[in-house]
Amino acid sequence: MSATPLGMPAFPDAARDALRDTTLRGNLRHATHTIRDKRARAVAELSDWARLREAGKQIKDHTLRHLDHYLLRLEESVTAAGGTVHWAADAADANRIVTALVKATGEREVVKVKSMATQEIGLNEALAAEGIRAYETDLAELIVQLADDRPSHILVPAIHLNRAEIRDVLVSAMGDWGRPAPDGLTDAPAELAEAARLHLREKFLRAKVGVSGANFMVAETGTMVVVESEGNGRMCLTLPETLISVVGIEKVVPAWRDLEVFLQTLPRSSTAERMNPYTSMWTGVTDTDGPSAFHLVLLDNGRTDTLADEVGRQALRCIRCSACLNVCPVYERAGGHAYGSVYPGPIGAILSPQLRGTGSAVDASLPYASSLCGACYDVCPVAIDIPEVLVRLRERVVEGGPAVRRGTRVVLRPARGHAAQRAAMRAAGWVFTRPTALAAGQRLLSRTRRLHPRRLPGPGRAWSADRDLPEVPEESFRDWWRRTSGGRDSAGGSGREERS
Amino acid sequence: MRVALFLTCVNDTLYPGTGRAVVKLLAGLGVDVDFPLGQTCCGQPQYNTGYRRGTEPIARRLAEVFRDHDAVVTPSGSCAAMVREMYPRLGERARAEGRGDALATALAPLADKTYELTEFLVDVLGVTDVGAWYPHTVTYHPTCHGLRSLRLGDRPLRLLRAVRGLELVELPGAEECCGFGGTFAVKNPGVSVAMGTDKVRSAEGTGAEVLCAADNSCLLHLGGLLGRQGSRMRPVHIAEILASTREEVRR
Numbered sequence: 125m126s127a128t129p130l131g132m133p134a135f136p137d138a139a140r141d142a143l144r145d146t147t148l149r150g151n152l153r154h155a156t157h158t159i160r161d162k163r164a165r166a167v168a169e170l171s172d173w174a175r176l177r178e179a180g181k182q183i184k185d186h187t188l189r190h191l192d193h194y195l196l197r198l199e200e201s202v203t204a205a206g207g208t209v210h211w212a213a214d215a216a217d218a219n220r221i222v223t224a225l226v227k228a229t230g231e232r233e234v235v236k237v238k239s240m241a242t243q244e245i246g247l248n249e250a251l252a253a254e255g256i257r258a259y260e261t262d263l264a265e266l267i268v269q270l271a272d273d274r275p276s277h278i279l280v281p282a283i284h285l286n287r288a289e290i291r292d293v294l295v296s297a298m299g300d301w302g303r304p305a306p307d308g309l310t311d312a313p314a315e316l317a318e319a320a321r322l323h324l325r326e327k328f329l330r331a332k333v334g335v336s337g338a339n340f341m342v343a344e345t346g347t348m349v350v351v352e353s354e355g356n357g358r359m360c361l362t363l364p365e366t367l368i369s370v371v372g373i374e375k376v377v378p379a380w381r382d383l384e385v386f387l388q389t390l391p392r393s394s395t396a397e398r399m400n401p402y403t404s405m406w407t408g409v410t411d412t413d414g415p416s417a418f419h420l421v422l423l424d425n426g427r428t429d430t431l432a433d434e435v436g437r438q439a440l441r442c443i444r445c446s447a448c449l450n451v452c453p454v455y456e457r458a459g460g461h462a463y464g465s466v467y468p469g470p471i472g473a474i475l476s477p478q479l480r481g482t483g484s485a486v487d488a489s490l491p492y493a494s495s496l497c498g499a500c501y502d503v504c505p506v507a508i509d510i511p512e513v514l515v516r517l518r519e520r521v522v523e524g525g526p527a528v529r530r531g532t533r534v535v536l537r538p539a540r541g542h543a544a545q546r547a548a549m550r551a552a553g554w555v556f557t558r559p560t561a562l563a564a565g566q567r568l569l570s571r572t573r574r575l576h577p578r579r580l581p582g583p584g585r586a587w588s589a590d591r592d593l594p595e596v597p598e599e600s601f602r603d604w605w606r607r608t609s610g611g612r613d614s615a616g617g618s619g620r621e622e623r624s
Numbered sequence: 625m626r627v628a629l630f631l632t633c634v635n636d637t638l639y640p641g642t643g644r645a646v647v648k649l650l651a652g653l654g655v656d657v658d659f660p661l662g663q664t665c666c667g668q669p670q671y672n673t674g675y676r677r678g679t680e681p682i683a684r685r686l687a688e689v690f691r692d693h694d695a696v697v698t699p700s701g702s703c704a705a706m707v708r709e710m711y712p713r714l715g716e717r718a719r720a721e722g723r724g725d726a727l728a729t730a731l732a733p734l735a736d737k738t739y740e741l742t743e744f745l746v747d748v749l750g751v752t753d754v755g756a757w758y759p760h761t762v763t764y765h766p767t768c769h770g771l772r773s774l775r776l777g778d779r780p781l782r783l784l785r786a787v788r789g790l791e792l793v794e795l796p797g798a799e800e801c802c803g804f805g806g807t808f809a810v811k812n813p814g815v816s817v818a819m820g821t822d823k824v825r826s827a828e829g830t831g832a833e834v835l836c837a838a839d840n841s842c843l844l845h846l847g848g849l850l851g852r853q854g855s856r857m858r859p860v861h862i863a864e865i866l867a868s869t870r871e872e873v874r875r
């Protein structure tokens with residue numbers, strides 16, 4: 125993944141800013157709680173949700189098991205429909221392909237509809253380096269671009285900004301990118317939307333090249349599917365002469381029929397709608413309508429490596445609905461930027477360290493950016509057991525082990541910096557397999573109970589900076605049990621103590 | 625039926641009162657529990673931090689310790705979930721790594737007969753009124769593992785509602801994680817404390833005197849926050865409430 129955040133700090137450090145920023149926390153809390161409640165209502169309307177979820181999981185698992193087959197099938201269908209398929213092994217490959225395609229048209233600007241894959245590979249920057257300007261047309265994505273910011277949510281990239289902040293961005297930056305914001309713009313939603321509409325309209329009518337992603341690709345027919353709420357995506361797909369779609373290889377589904385499942389689960393999970401306001405499907409090119417040239421860039425960028433891990437591969441089932449972000453208590457407090465990737469939240473915590481490896485500080489810390497509360501697994505419409513994958517990745521960080529990197533089997537060494545923890549875990553493991561040692565330790569703890577400081581130095585400081593330590597009892601349970609034969613002897617049989 | 629108490633390392637070391645309460649509670653219901661002294665820990669700290677292989681000997685020995693019992697009861701939702709959900713996974717992974725069925729075979733019986741306390745009371749013993757008396761206002765936090773792994777549902781609430789003198793008040797945002805998460809509490813202290821502070825604030829907002837849960841690990845974290853913030857709300861394990869009787873010294 126080229127967009128590896130070089131020098132991006134580990135998650136706990138990156139989260140610190142968001143924790144201090146009360147406006148940001150308020151924005152996030154409000155937005156995520158609103159959408160999670162709506163999602164719960166939209167899902168509750170369907171009596172067969174559990175079956176839809178299971179079906180989605182099965183379809184994706186089946187496809188992933190036979191991914192090579194379905195990708196070749198897709199290539200055939202797209203080609204037969206007049207499109208051209210390009211294979212990109214990594215970000216650099218994909219950027220090179222897209223840049224060359226744009227240059228071949230002689231154009232210097234492209235309009236884009238929100239695409240995680242192009243964010244993932246840093247396409248806008250790559251195009252800019254070649255003198256090509258990419259205009260984001262998804263409203264939230266546009267705001268982030270104008271603000272020179274980074275997206276912080278899969279579906280609502282500007283979730284961290286409130287209306288007043290958005291107004292300020294539009295007023296100060298729109299003029300640099302095209303049609304400026306109207307005079308006297310307020311932060312009323314309708315006014316903001318109208319300003320963006322006028323600004324974008326100009327771009328749509330001028331653009332000769334569109335760049336998109338896709339939510340699904342149907343192998344059987346070569347059909348690409350984009351679902352969205354604003355209709356800007358549809359403009360991007362239909363108005364330009366050339367359309368270039370960059371899509372991760374895991375987005376393929378075998379047959380048209382499979383959409384029946386996902387077009388129900390995706391909108392309800394993401395925007396809490398029964399159906400997406402705009403569902404666009406296009407198959408190759410036609411003479412009379414839409415783009416006259418269609419290029420599909422199939423992006424690997426760590427996906428086949430991810431497929432090699434029997435636990436972690438389930439992350440590739442993800443349909444990017446963002447439901448897991450909206451229920452995640454850690455995301456809610458830390459904000460999307462702390463995850464150092466276009467994929468934040470629980471899915472980001474398992475996807476980024478698999479696509480990019482666990483080499484960087486942020487990627488090694490992401491598997492620990494969760495309390496394993498399980499809320500993400502509960503809402504996921506394709507039943508990705510995110511906590512299980514997190515634990516699997518923690519294992520990779522601390523114990524190393526076999527993995528596939530760039531198609532080659534490697535044995536990963538444990539990440540550095542875990543020596544103290546490893547020693548502590550070993551020691552605990554030693555004690556936990558020796559009950560007499562545990563009892564001795566407990567007695568030592570009890571005997572010295574009056575001497576325990578209220579705040580600890582060293583690694584314990586993280587605990588005791590804001591939390592009191594529990595008071596150590598005079599006697600462990602096992603000693604009580606031994607002394608009183610489980611309370612059958614009179615001494616202390618019904619003893620109980622006040623806890624602090 | 626031979627029933628064993630698996631108290632867990634945290635309770636054994638820091639909350640012996642919870643253990644004594646379970647013994648008393650079950651004895652009152654006619655169940656004589658055994659406490660095999662060979663028990664230590666379920667290995668959850670290791671497993672959840674990524675030391676899967678280091679968990680295996682701990683899990684094996686726990687299964688061995690309880691080999692001859694028909695049921696194992698634990699007053700900890702997260703440890704019950706560890707044994708029930710993760711032990712089978714340890715076995716599966718060992719198998720996938722070509723190490724045969726030995727681990728799976730050793731761990732399966734324990735996973736099958738382990739119950740979280742409230743589950744044991746309601747499902748196995750078939751009681752919701754345990755005859756307790758506890759004249760306090762209580763709000764209940766249904767810990768993540770109890771909620772989403774064990775699916776305890778309203779079992780703990782049914783037990784609490786039957787307690788005489790107890791006034792149960794609803795906890796807003798009850799299903800949200802308290803932010804403990806084992807090593808998460810020290811690896812991400814900032815986020816952990818922020819989550820816990822929100823939880824403590826909504827608990828205090830109920831006006832209850834007691835914050836109750838079925839897991840002392842979460843209460844350790846929440847109690848630490850309550851203590852530091854000088855709150856008068858007390859964290860109390862559900863077993864201690866259910867074991868309270870009129871004869872008790874008033875708490």
Ligand code: SF4
Pocket residue numbers: 393441442443444445446447448449471500503504505506507508
């Ligand atoms: S992991 Fe599941 S819940 Fe999260 S974005 Fe992907 S599909 Fe949605």
